[in-house]
Amino acid sequence: MEVSESSNRVDSSNPSAGEASYPPRTKLPQKGRGVLLGMFLMGSGVFLWRWLSPPVSSQQAGPPPAQATFVKLQRLQASTIEDGTSFVGNLEAQKGIELRPKVEGRVTQVFVAPGVLVQPNQPILQLNSGKSQAEFRAALATISSARAASSNAQAQIGVVQAQKAEAAAEVDLQTTEFKRTSKLVSQGVLARQELDRVTRDLNAAQAALKAADMQIQAAKSNLEATKAEEAQATATAAASREDFQDTKVVAPIAGIVGDIPIKVGDYVNIGDSLTSITQNQALEVLLSIPIERRNQLQLGLPVEVRSFQNDQTLATGNISFISPTANAATQSVLAKASFRNNGQLQDSQRVSGTVIWQKRTGVLVPTSAVSRLGGKTFVYIAKTPEDKPEDLVASQRSVELGKIQGNSYQVISGVRPGETLVTSGILNLSDGAPITAESE
16 A cells, blocks of 8 residues: 555654644742642641540540649738828937037147047047147246235335334324423423424324335235236136146047047137037937927827838837927928937938827738739738638738838728738739648
């Protein structure tokens, strides 16, 4: 059979001639193949886990029971509630002085150190005042001179008094002679000239006696003057001695020596501050009480002195002074409370003074047991459910609180004595949450 050559010939101009026609093949990306492989393996794992896991019973289904929280519990008891108000106050020592020199001079010695306890008349500082020493020596010299002048005046009085005695004797003698001569002249026995002579001698004797009297008065006046000068010199010497003694500064009272800002070699003037001596054993706290509280303010009210850092009570005292006048600028009344210092407080220290207006019975809860939510305050009370008397749950209770007293709040309403308070772990609790006491 002859085959036509034209039927078996392939058209060289069409490369696809004589082949079947198929759509082009699309390749899957490498990332897609990885995703499919992961899904396959995950499904296989889930299938194997369900096939190997035992069936779950109906009793084990549902959420696990809540776990009890370990807490601390406290039985609430009736306590003393203090109605008090705190004020900022300054402490003041009841006895304290500022040492100032009475004379000027240079510091030659410091006998004590700051912070030591001194007794009355114990030396503190020594000053070297050349002026006081010179004045004291001059006063002593003046005393010696005045005493010598007084002695001379006294001796002069003795001399003049002796002269007066002689003059008086001479007057007596001349008086007798005058009488005898006058009689003889009148009888014509003696001449008139004899009478003139004895008259002259009598007048001279009387003049000498009068002069002696005047000398005695002058000597007495001189003695009084010398005695006055001696007294003045003695007073001056005493003052100079006191000034000289003032060069040694001594403690007028017993107490603690404050800071000594001066040192040996410094020159101080009268009135300069040398140091202070303070008795911290007894202190007063000065409080400015608002005028609105004046009617409540009474002598004897208790006052607690507290620290600003931790509100710890450092000392207790009582109102001992109430000012009769109010401060016009602050409209407050000054009150002082006196107390014994236990060594923790110092003069001029700023503290918090709480005046206790009254005391009553109430309930106190620790500050750590109080929580706040939505502007309200809550505590948790431990209760026993009726259906499970062997368990404890935390019951949230809204309370109204008063002031902080120590580390506790005063409770106005919400709890009562005898209830059991949850004092720890309150951040992990909710109303009705199971709890377990740590002691158990």
